[in-house]
Amino acid sequence: MYNFLAIAYFQNQFLPFAEAKISIATHALHYGTGAFGGLRGILDPQEAKQILLFRLDRHCQRLSDSAKFLHYNLPAEKIEEIIIEFVKRNKPTKSFYIRPFVYTSDLGILPRLHNIEKDFFVYGLELGDYLSPEGVSCRFSSWYRQEDRSLPLRGKISAAYITSSLAKTEAVESGFDEAILMNSQGKVSEASGMNIFIVRNGQIFTPASDQDILEGITRDTILTIAKDLGIKTVERSIDKSELLIADEVFLSGTAAKIVPVTRIESYKLPENRPITEKLTEKLIAITENRESNYRDWVYPISII
Missing domain, CATH: 3.20.10.10 (D-amino Acid Aminotransferase, subunit A, domain 2)
Structure with a gap:
């Protein structure tokens, strides 16, 4: 069972994670027309009340590049700004993982990337070791x-x-x-x-x-x-x-x-x-x- 961070970014606003929901008719759900990123955050072991994100700029640029394949112009600078605010609002107390996601948000059944709405959301969860460090x-x-x-x-x-x-x-x-x-x-x-x-x-x-x-x-x-x-x-x-x-x-x-x-x-x-x-x-x-x-x-x- 995952422990999700309390606040998510969804439809251009920050809101409780439980309220960030999409329709069952969402285009990306049916056709895989989405792209995601993922980055880790840890508590700074040397500075109290500080979070460290690793290679934030690279992760944001890759997601921005991935969005281009969906015909979606989402600047890396905007992604970075939202992720920083996301962390500040959640104030994590354990190591965590951030999942930003871009997707075709229209409700429809035609597989396409033109003339269709796109959107962007961010959520996070506490995450320790993904696989055993022993091997x-x-x-x-x-x-x-x-x-x-x-x-x-x-x-x-x-x-x-x-x-x-x-x-x-x-x-x-x-x-x-x-x-x-x-x-x-x-x-x-x-x-x-x-x-x-x-x-x-x-x-x-x-x-x-x-x-x-x-x-x-x-x-x-x-x-x-x-x-x-x-x-x-x-x-x-x-x-x-x-x-x-x-x-x-x-x-x-x-x-x-x-x-x-x-x-x-x-x-x-x-x-x-x-x-x-x-x-x-x-x-x-x-x-x-x-x-x-x-x-x-x-x-x-x-x-x-």
Whole structure:
């Protein structure tokens, strides 16, 4: 059971979460014509009455870009302004997750993006660990990641997540924690809602943007941190067999942060994960605003 934050932003106003409701005839509900974002907020461990949001500007820009696929002009600056006010009004007391969502809000049955109303809402919920920080087991999904030529994968389009849902449920119901999806070319793409990395011989490899991945913000963060730590990173296509003989495998995402993979199918991966652990420690320090070189990634909000 989720604990939702008390206040939501809906139809151009802040109101109680319980009052933010849409009609069963809402266009996006039927056709998946929506796009969403997601970002974490934590209590500042060093400053009382202050909330820290990680890479707020990047998250707002990505949602603004996703909205363009819906023919909806929603400036990143407006999204950022609303999210900041949303946090101030809710005054969270625990780590939480913010879900902004753009969608076709008209009531109708014709699948289209022209001559149709769009809207934007924001809600939030308390959220601890999305997956076990101790690690997860994975299986290769029988479902394949969509192709960019059939769906705009540079956006977080809600319709795309039917594949993620199918893959996740298939994995859990067959005894695993998470799914790994291949793309139509038979190369590794991503997990059900996370990017994937492997470590071999001290180097980090991750599927490139042309492998039908979502260009994750945490993914970008990890690549930047690794380079700053002097760890070589390579973005390219990755074969299925590479995962099975990797020195380390980990997943990344806003909700998941960094999660090690302990087993893939029947292949147990090494328990020693020095690079994964180093990146995890660095990411935690950055999100808690303890790293001066990355302070522009952290947005503090006073909730006095």
